[in-house]
Amino acid sequence: MIKENLAEVEKRIQAACDRAGRKREEVTLIAVSKTKPVSMIEEAMDAGIIEFGENKVQELSEKYDILPENLNWHLIGHLQRNKVKYIVDKVKMIHSVDSLRLAETISQEALKKNVVVSVLIEVNVAEEDTKYGVKCEEVENLIEQIAKLENVKIKGLMTIAPFVENPEQNRQYFRKLKQLSVDIKTKNKDNVSMSELSMGMTGDYEVAVEEGATMIRVGTGIFGGRNYNIV
Template identity: 65%
Template sequence: MVTENLKTVHERIFEACSKSSRNPDEVTLIAVSKTKPVEMLQEAYDAGIRCFGENKVQEIMDKYEVLPKDIRWHMIGHLQRNKVKYIVDKVDLIHSVDSLKLAQEINKEALKKQVIVSILIEVNVAKEDSKFGTTLETCIELVQEISQLPQIKVKGLMTIAPYVTNPEDNREVFKELKKLAVDIKNKNIDNVDMKILSMGMTGDYQVAIEEGATMVRVGTGIFGERDYNKG
């Protein structure tokens, strides 16, 4: 199932890139594997996937131990400051930094482990109360503050768009994030680049790609429905 689903997702990424005159190589597929057993991740790995996204620190730690070491782990869920120390040297990218305090904690733990940590700033574009993230209005100031931290590299922005039945309803959200990234890039802030736009999930990743996504986070579209009994 996973292999077949991946084929479909790759085809849709290619379609979206063709439609928007983009090179498919510019788009990285993150297989969102939260709650999924290692057997399913191994199947995706065998089909060529190397980037996996997890919501919980404990799941990253457990899967990191048993799966191939060339996997690039992405922390895409809300990260609590007291859990930072467990993953700073294990993840390729933290997508969900939304406060200076969290960034300072990452910087502190990264210094202890002598690593540089790549992060994205999470922006709550749609202003949903249920979502984490800084606002469009405060993001630039936050980026400027975080750019002072020596063990962190700001690589771009991330948003979790609202759940919608029609993906077109999220087009404006993706446009807003892209516009913000351009505004930040034009400020030429040291230690900051805006190469990564992590936006779009199973229901709307094609629209996100058309609006400039460089990473799409697809879970259900690859692994099937999430098992909510597992957290």
């Protein structure tokens, strides 16, 4: 099932790239494996996936210890400062940095482990009360503060768009995040790269790709519905 699902997702990514005049290699597919057992991750690996996203630190750590070292792990869920020390040396990227205090903790723990952590600034583009992330107008100020920290590299922006029936409704948010990214990039800030734009999930990743996403986070589209009983 996973192999077939991945083939379908790949077909849709390619079609979205074609519509937008983009190359397929410009988009990284992150398989969101939260709540999924190791056996399903191994199936995805057999189909060529090496980028995996987890929401929770404990689950990421447990899977990291079991699975091969060549996998790239992305922490895409909200990160509490007291959990940072467990994953700074395990993740390829933290997608959900939304405060200076969190970034300072990442910097401190990264220094202890002698690693450099790539991070994305989480932006609440739609300004939903239920979502984490900073408002668009707060992003630049936050980036300037975080850019001064040691062992943290800002690689771009991330957003979680609203849950909608029609993915076209989220185009405005993806477009806004892309424009924000472009605006920041033109200012050539030290220690800031706007190379990554993490946006789009199972319901709307095609629209996200059309609007410039470089990373899409697909869970249900690959693994099927979630089972929250699995730890």
